Amino acid sequence: MGKEEMDMAEKFCMVVSEGSLDKALMPLIMGNTAAAMGMEVHVFYTFFGLKLLKKGVKPKLPGMMSIFTGMMVKKMKKLNIQDYHTMMKEARELGVKFYACSTSMAMMGVKETDLVEGTKILGASAFLNMAADAKMTLFIG
Numbered sequence: 623m624g625k626e627e628m629d630m631a632e633k634f635c636m637v638v639s640e641g642s643l644d645k646a647l648m649p650l651i652m653g654n655t656a657a658a659m660g661m662e663v664h665v666f667y668t669f670f671g672l673k674l675l676k677k678g679v680k681p682k683l684p685g686m687m688s689i690f691t692g693m694m695v696k697k698m699k700k701l702n703i704q705d706y707h708t709m710m711k712e713a714r715e716l717g718v719k720f721y722a723c724s725t726s727m728a729m730m731g732v733k734e735t736d737l738v739e740g741t742k743i744l745g746a747s748a749f750l751n752m753a754a755d756a757k758m759t760l761f762i763g
Contacts, residue, residue, distance in 0.1 A: 645674075
């Protein structure tokens with residue numbers, strides 16, 4: 623396998639466009655797993671997914687299901703599944719890179735100071751260039 627093929631095999635990119643609890647957990651579970659396997663992981667948050675990068679966020683289940691968020695969090699704890707903030711911390715420790723979409727930030731009035739530490743701001747074209755040589759790219763939303 624040549625260097626270019628090895629680079630492709632090692633890069634995993636995801637786009638997150640929704641901010642509900644289920645959409646918050648998916649990229650963290652997959653990203654942490656991929657990073658633990660030695661892959662380079664990049665997660666780009668756009669549109670309503672952008673809120674998951676804001677300081678103090680508490681993601682809830684979507685729509686009418688939001689009233690069951692507490693039950694799901696308790697079930698996760700009972701099953702020894704980490705909560706959202708613990709998974710985010712672990713992801714950063716594993717080297718997962720998080721990006722906020724600059725266009726979505728402008729549309730939604732989000733400032734860089736609103737974002738959790740370590741988040742990079744990136745435009746869609748820059749992320750697409752990064753994802754172009756990834757072995758795997760997923761869209762969560």
